[in-house]
Amino acid sequence: MHLHVGCTLQFEAQDNTPVIFMLRPRSGSGQWIISEEYEIMPHVPVTEFTDRYGNLCQRLVAPAGPFSVRTAATVQTNDTIDVAHGAPFVPIEDLPDDVLHFLLPSRYCQSDQLGELAADITATVETPGYDQAEAIRRWINQNIRYEYGTSDASTSAIDTAAHRVGVCRDFTHLGMALCRSLNIPARMVVGYLHELKPMDLHAWFEAYIDGRWYTFDATQTEPKGNRVTVAYGRDAADVAFTTQFGPMLLNTMEVWVKAAEQ
Incomplete structure (x- = not known):
């Protein structure tokens, strides 16, 4: 389109x-x-x-x-985004150099403090990699309430995990932090999404799996294409x-x- x-x-x-x-x-x-x-x-x-x-x-x-x-x-x-159930986890030693820093905790993504939650969310996943990231996306969609005015510029992944409410930025930070805690590189994406309601600038995340980046949007119930990326970064501090x-x-x-x- x-x-x-x-x-x-x-x-x-x-x-x-x-x-x-x-x-x-x-x-x-x-x-x-x-x-x-x-x-x-x-x-x-x-x-x-x-x-x-x-x-x-x-x-x-x-x-x-x-x-x-x-x-x-x-x-x-x-019109669509790629889906790859079963795509494998990339061992850290095999990651490209420019992907490694997307494993690290960052200002809004305290991945070093969310390992237990990530392990609980993905406990039944048999194949590490894409299915873990998808389990995280689905859990956020089903357990975090989307509501304007419930977070601000200082809200982090830890806050969202505790309060279970936020907007697309908060959903994205939590998704990235949980992926990183499982040693899956994750980066923030901001841009436009067709038919977003209410219309606004939007945020989602990508996870590096099986040698490439895959899109995950925890605000949506199913994969949705027709996105326009404006910027990538470690978290909101990089993509303002x-x-x-x-x-x-x-x-x-x-x-x-x-x-x-x-």
Whole structure:
């Protein structure tokens, strides 16, 4: 499917404020960028760099006063995501060097404290690997309540495991932390999902199994394609759409994902 995706962010800055945006998707696995737009008002100089995870980052200084960013892209996406029940676990000694750091605990994913829960969730899984990650995804979907306003920017996987409530970011952190506690590399993905309700920017995770990354979304009851990835990282600290270095208030945000004519 071809999707037209985008967002508009409207800010109010108290002073000239350095900002890093992470809003541009790039062509890669499961998606091809056909066209894109990037509008900034008022116009300011922008530079772009690629971070350690391959994400496209836009760097600028927002002037004092009203400031807005609008991004849009038409993207060819896959209608389905790959499912591989029985795909085997990759021994740590066989993992690629650039995958190893996705095994480690991180700010929001305290995998070193969740081993017992992960072992309980996957106790009946016969084949280590994909089926363990799927058991974790299913357990979160069935046992963690999705509810806005129940978490904030400091909520971690440990908090979500204890309180059993959160939003997509929290579901994702918990899924990654549980996978990592079983020595399955896991990374956070943020972007767009077609027919997400209510519409918003979305988060899910990928686990490295049998030599490749597989998608897992604990907010969904079944595998769902038509996703547009914007960024990858260890957790939310790496994939923030906006990182500001000064007082700047986000007044409104509009997000859209629509089927595009081919």
